[in-house]
Amino acid sequence: MANLDLAKLESIARDGRVQILRMLTHSGSGHPGGSLSVIDILTVLYFSRMKYDAKNPTWEDRDRFVLSKGHCVPAQYYCMARAGFFPESLLLTLRKLGSPLQGHPDRMALPGIEAATGSLGQGLSVAAGMALGLKLAGKSSRVYCVLGDGESQEGQVWESLMSGPKLGAPDHHLDNLCVILDYNGIQLDNFVKKILDLEPIVDKVKSFGWPVLDINGHDLAQIDKALDQAEATKGAPTYIVAHTVKGKGVSFMENDPEWHGKAPKPSEAIEAIREVVGEPVPASVQPILDELKALEKK
């Protein structure tokens, strides 16, 4: 994208990390590691790539986004709030009784969520179906699907990887579908390499007929460029391997399987947010630190 405002996107992603940490601390449970690894990808998708109307979430010409690794939905909730789908104040209701911000995405509860996910392995099939449906309807909308690496051990993912490049042929190839692997290398129990290694993932997916791009999933310019390439590719869906760091931005969370599915305590969140925003703490962030400090005393 020619007019990519990197500084602005970086600022949005930084705010995202702050809000993810804040939300999870309030909810007392959730998945910080993968939310922090995927936020840069979601920032580029929501703020410089996808067509949507936050005030009309069912606008029929919108692009679709499916977060197949649904447990990292706090990152998506932040983006949706920032984009205007719902007020930012709702973020603090994450995982609370009656909230549309369910622990995993709930299409019926929250307009703008395109599919329920969180039972891992299903999102790519659903995204492929959306891409095919849009093609059949003559729409130019695109479909983006973010997969987890641990999730990619599910058989259903490979069913869809096998059929993806062939579906819709000869008139409706799924070149409107772009899959992004959030390759942070860690799953709940341990490192992906130790549980069930995906390597050589690039060669595997290529051999199924997908054009594959290999990028740094925290480099906003690289993400944007890869999405450009995906959009320019005709006749096949694109698969982007985005190398990321679990817990990215918070040194004590980075690359530690312990932070897959554990919410930070208020004191930990304060330390983490301070690291994310740096010194001096911006005026806009200080109230969040005060709020978390108050939470600690409760």
Next chain:
Amino acid sequence: MPGKASRAAFGEALVDLGANDERIVTVDADLSKSTMTAKFAKAYPGRAFNVGIAESGMIGLAAGLALAGRVPFACSFACFVVGRFETIRVSVAYSNAPVILVGTHVGVAIGEDGYTQMGLEDMACLRSLPNIPIIQPADEIETKQAVAYAVEHRNPLYLRLTRQNLEAVHDDKYQFRFGKADLLRAGTDVSILATGGTVWNSLEAAKRLAADGVNAEVINVATVKPLDEEGLLLSAGKTGRVVTVEDHSIHGGLGSAVSDLLSEVMPTPVKRLGVNGFGESGDAKGLYAKHGLDPDGIAKSVLKFLNR
């Protein structure tokens, strides 16, 4: 046996409906010759998708198609469709994706292929999901109308279809009504509630029971979920004895649904006829006799239940 299999009637109905409705698509997992969607695929090749032997992916794909405004029929043997319960549960049910799930080859009536190909637990599984109705038509005319209804339902739905031919139990004036029980034979001594392939057998059983002085009411329960509570309570209230008949496990299907209803609202003695245990290879006739689902077996169970 004359008559037509409900899967065959389904295949014909799809071709007819597809002519005027571009939204209709089929998704199969290498059984389109058996589910009878092959005819649709031949007529509208651009709207028929075969994903290979990959039923989870098939159901997920159908969910996405539905969420993008298509009307997808996701078709395979009932055991293979509902065997992918977790994908149905999240991508279809929880997302409320208006997929029409089609399970063919239900029950022990498929015969020689044996248990692994028999849909015997499909209704039990799908009854547990809050928003997936279950329709099991009893003959050709009802099947064709149920398929047309499914297209307009615009919410998730499950169609349960037979491999074997079904004798007609309706004349050509029949009108299928979703959620309504269909009184085929009025009676006073016992209510026989049957679904799918066992409906005609139940009517035959009623004739034999008449010879024994038992006046049986026979109701075709094509919509197994949601049950026609009013209609079934009316019948049970009149006869005071209920027998359910289905080619499905006696655990979790029509018999369980009826028992759930009656035990809460109007406790009534119920006898469930169906399959208790695994199925096995054999000829369909022999299997129906073994499980007491043929006319003689049904009549015998009813007499015993009534202490006659």
